[in-house]
Amino acid sequence: MPESPALYPKIESFDQGYLKVSDLHTVYYEQSGNPTGKPVIYLHGGPGGGVSSHDRRYFDPSVYRIILLDQRGAGKSTPTAELKDNTTWALVEDIEKLREHLGIDKWVVFGGSWGSTLSLVYAQEHPDRVKALILRGIFMLRQSELRWFYEHGGASNIFPDAWDEYVKPIPENERDNFIAAYHKRLTGDNEEERIRCAKAWSTWECSTSKLYVDPVEVAKASEDIWALAFARIECHYFFNKGFFKTDAHVLENVDKIRHIPATIVQGRYDVVCPATSAWDLHKVWPEAQFEFMADAGHSAKELATTARLVQAADEYKTL
Numbered sequence: 560m561p562e563s564p565a566l567y568p569k570i571e572s573f574d575q576g577y578l579k580v581s582d583l584h585t586v587y588y589e590q591s592g593n594p595t596g597k598p599v600i601y602l603h604g605g606p607g608g609g610v611s612s613h614d615r616r617y618f619d620p621s622v623y624r625i626i627l628l629d630q631r632g633a634g635k636s637t638p639t640a641e642l643k644d645n646t647t648w649a650l651v652e653d654i655e656k657l658r659e660h661l662g663i664d665k666w667v668v669f670g671g672s673w674g675s676t677l678s679l680v681y682a683q684e685h686p687d688r689v690k691a692l693i694l695r696g697i698f699m700l701r702q703s704e705l706r707w708f709y710e711h712g713g714a715s716n717i718f719p720d721a722w723d724e725y726v727k728p729i730p731e732n733e734r735d736n737f738i739a740a741y742h743k744r745l746t747g748d749n750e751e752e753r754i755r756c757a758k759a760w761s762t763w764e765c766s767t768s769k770l771y772v773d774p775v776e777v778a779k780a781s782e783d784i785w786a787l788a789f790a791r792i793e794c795h796y797f798f799n800k801g802f803f804k805t806d807a808h809v810l811e812n813v814d815k816i817r818h819i820p821a822t823i824v825q826g827r828y829d830v831v832c833p834a835t836s837a838w839d840l841h842k843v844w845p846e847a848q849f850e851f852m853a854d855a856g857h858s859a860k861e862l863a864t865t866a867r868l869v870q871a872a873d874e875y876k877t878l
C-alpha cells in the first residue's frame with residue numbers, strides 16, 4: 560500500500576515509560592519529537608488497538624512534543640487484554656494522571672474511531688486541559704452505531720464476504736446478538752475458542768477499515784496477542800454500552816467543548832463508523848472545522864485522510 564507523502568518522516572521516541580495507574584493496571588507511554596515542544600497526545604482506537612511508531616508521523620517533530628499512550632490492556636500496557644477496572648472513565652483519569660506525570664498544563668488531543676470517542680469524552684470532562692481537538696472517523700458508541708457494524712443488516716451488506724467469516728464462530732441460534740455471543744466466548748474459559756473468536760472479530764474490522772483492503776492491516780488480526788486485546792477490550796466496552804449513562808452521552812455534552820478549536824475529518828465511505836455520526840456531531844458543533852474525505856474509508860491511513868489530519872496538526876502548531 561502506498562504511504563502518504565503528507566506524513567512526517569519516521570522518528571524514534573526519546574522517552575518511554577510505564578505509569579502505574581491503579582493496583583492492577585500499568586500503562587505504557589512514549590514521547591517523541593521536540594522535548595520542549597507543544598504537547599499533543601495521540602489516543603488510539605479500538606478500544607484495545609494500541610499505538611505504533613506510525614502514529615508519531617502526523618505531527619511536525621520540530622514543533623510538537625508527541626505523546627503516545629497505550630490505554631489499559633492495550634499494546635504494551637499491562638496486564639494485556641485485562642478487562643477488570645477497564646472503563647471509559649478509568650481511561651479519562653489515566654490521561655489526566657499521565658498529563659500531570661509529564662508536567663503538562665494543556666495539550667492538543669488527537670484521536671480516531673474509538674480514539675475520537677475518548678478524545679471527546681476527555682475534553683468534555685477536562686475542557687480546560689485541551690488546546691485543540693483533531694478527530695477522525697467519528698464513533699460515539701451509540702447502539703445504532705454498534706448495530707450497524709457488529710449486527711446483521713448494516714456493514715454486512717457492503718462486505719458480505721468478510722461478514723460470512725465473522726459469523727462462523729457463532730452458532731445460528733445466537734446470531735441475533737453477536738456482541739453478546741462474542742462477549743460470552745471472548746471472556747470464557749476456553750482459550751482456543753477465545754483466540755479463534757478474537758481473530759474472527761478483529762479480521763472483520765481490519766478487513767473493512769479501508770476502501771482497498773490492506774493485507775498488512777488484515778494480517779495484524781491474525782496475531783494472537785494483538786487480536787485478543789483488540790477483540791476482548793472492544794467487545795467489553797460495547798457489551799457495557801461504553802459505560803455511558805445515556806445512549807447519546809457524547810452528543811448531549813458537546814456544549815462543554817464548542818469553544819475548543821477542533822477539526823473533524825470523516826471518510827465518506829467509512830463502513831466501520833459511518834458518516835452519519837460525524838454529521839450528527841457537526842450539526843451540534845458548527846464551530847468545529849468539518850470535512851468529508853470523498854475517497855476514503857475508515858482508516859487514518861487513507862491518503863486523503865492522512866493529508867487532512869497532518870494539515871490540521873500543522874494548523875494547530877500556532878496555538
Ligand SMILES: CNCC(=O)c1nnc(C(C)(C)C)o1
Nearest residue numbers: 604605608672673764765768
Ligand atoms: C469502533 N472501533 C473501531 C476502532 O476504533 C478501530 N481502531 N483501529 C481500528 C482498525 C485496527 C480496524 C483500523 O479500528
